[in-house]
Each structure stands twice: as structure tokens, then as C-alpha cells.
Amino acid sequence: MRLTTIFAAITCASQAVAAPSVLTDLAPIHGLVSAVMGDVGTPTLLLPPRADPHSYALRPSDARALSNAELIIWVGHDLTPWLADPIAALAKDAISLELLETAGWDRRELHDDHGDDNDDHDDHGHGDYDPHAWIDPAVAAVWVGYIADQLAVVDPANAAKYQANAGSYAAELMRLRTTLKARLAPASGQPIIWPHDAYGYFEDAFDLLSVATIADAAANSPGPAHIAQLRNLPDVACVLADPEISDRWTAVIVEGTAANSGMIDLIGADVPLGADHYINTLQAMADTVVNCVGK
Ligand SMILES: [Zn+2]
Secondary structure, three states: OHHHHHHHHHHHHHHHHHOOOOOEEHHHHHHHHHHHHHHHHHHHHOOOOOOOOOOOOHHHHHHHHHHOOOEEEOOOOOOOOHHHHHHHHHHOEEEEEEEEHHHOOOEEOOOOOOOOOOOOOOOOOOEEEEOOHHOHHHHHHHHHHHHHHHHHHHHHHHHHHHHHHHHHHHHHHHHHHHHHHHHHHHHOOOOOOEOOOOOOHHHHHOOOOEEEEEOOOOOOOOOOHHHHHOOOOOOEEEEEEEEEOHHHHHHHHOOOOOEEEEEEEOOOOOOOOOOHHHHHHHHHHHHHHHHHHOO
16 A cells, blocks of 8 residues: 555544543533534533432433543532542543632632521532532633643544634633623612522622522522511512522512512523533523513
8 A cells, every 4th residue: 555545544534533422511511512622523411401400310321421421521519519429430531620620710609698597508518619600701711721621631633623612712701791791781789689599600790789599509498487588678679580499489589579580590401502502591691680670
């Protein structure tokens, strides 16, 4: 065989190499990774869009997905404490990128106004830091760089592509942050009751006010005394439910008050998966807040 033919054969072979097997935890993280992978491949999503990340039981197919993964990209054990052991046991050879453990962004502490007035939530598995950090696009923009770095480790042939995708996507995320800040300006300073203690990064990024949350950071059910307290808060503009905190609670809280209610979703369960998922989810969150406050 002539040398040029051999080179051609090698090139063809390397192009046919399968995309790396990448597993992600939540739909928005799947979206970030999809944007960085671009046309190289598609990551796998572990949690079904409507699953509660705070409490989830792995299915046999999830165990298979974990053992097949070369790279696992997840928010971290503060959000999904149940996922740390299966990763250690089933995905020993995989690289684990725990996004909450990365540097270059400011961690925020949890609120203390979620009202543990009727029980003890100290053992719910969360640390003192808020694990719902993806909902600030500036944090997501930092994470995208780490995602590209680890993709390059498992798939060096496409490293340049991952870095280029991450660079342009991070810039897009920062533009999104500016757009959403303008969109949310009318809601700034309005008293809002949030579903569970999960929206602090969103509040900080967009100058939104929290007067209380219905539930704590792990989305444990609120007690009757706490609900009564929320009903008595003055001048509340908007009370929000989310997929983890039922709108039955918001109905009870707004009844007989001037407050509006709405449904916000930081996981984007109704948003189609893929490279646009993250941005569409954040846009829908902003629309929900503006509509709820401005009704
Ligand atoms: Zn949560």
C-alpha cells in the first residue's frame, strides 16, 4: 500500500471514532454540555426532566448509563447527595466533573428565611452553600470552560472544537445575562415569595427580592405554621411554585391577598432538550417572574 493511501485510511478511521460517552445529571447541564459538544456528539441525560433532583431512585438503565460513561458532568453532591456513591461504585474509570467544586465564581450561602419553624431540616444533605448555582448565566459561563477542558481530556482529537464552542457560547451566556437583566428590571425590588430556597443565584444576578421561601433548599414540605406566616406577610407581589413545590401551596398563600401566583421552573422540564435548553429555560424563568409581578 502506498503511504498516501495509508494516511487516508488512518484519517478516515479517526473520523469514524465514536463521540465520547458523556453523562449529565440535569436537563440544563445537559444543555450546557450539548452546546459545547456541538456537532461532535450528544450527551446522555441521567434525570428525567420531571424528576426531583433532591430525591431520586436510580433505575437499572441509569446504572448502565453510569458504567458506560467516560465523563460524568454533574452539579455536585450538595444538590444530589444520592449520586456520589453510585458514581464511585459504577463509574470508577470515568472522569467526574463536579461543577460546584470548580473555581472562578462566587458561591452563595443559603438564605436563613425558609422557616424551619416546625421541624428539623438539618439532616437533609445540603451543605451551607446553595447548590442551585446554574441559574446565574455568569456561573454557567465559567462552567462551560471546565466542561470544554474535560471533554478535551476524553476526546483530544476534538479539543479545539470544544474550546471554540465554549468560547462563543460563554459570550452568548453573558449576553443573555444582560438581556434578562433589562427584561427583569420592572420586577426588581418587588416582594416575591419563592418556591424553595433555590433561586438565590437568580435573585442576585437580576436584582430580585426574596421576602421568604415556601420550602427550604432541599424542598422539604413546609409546615402549617410557616404557611400561616407567609399568608400574613404584607405587600407581597408574587408567590411562585415550581416542579418541586406544588401550586396548591401558592393557592393557599395568595387566597384573599393582592398577590399573584406563578409557576417557575429552574430545570426546564417543558423545554426541549439540546443546545438551546439552558437559554430557553432562563428566558422562561424571567417571563414567569415579570408576568407574576406585573399582573
Ligand atoms: Zn432544589
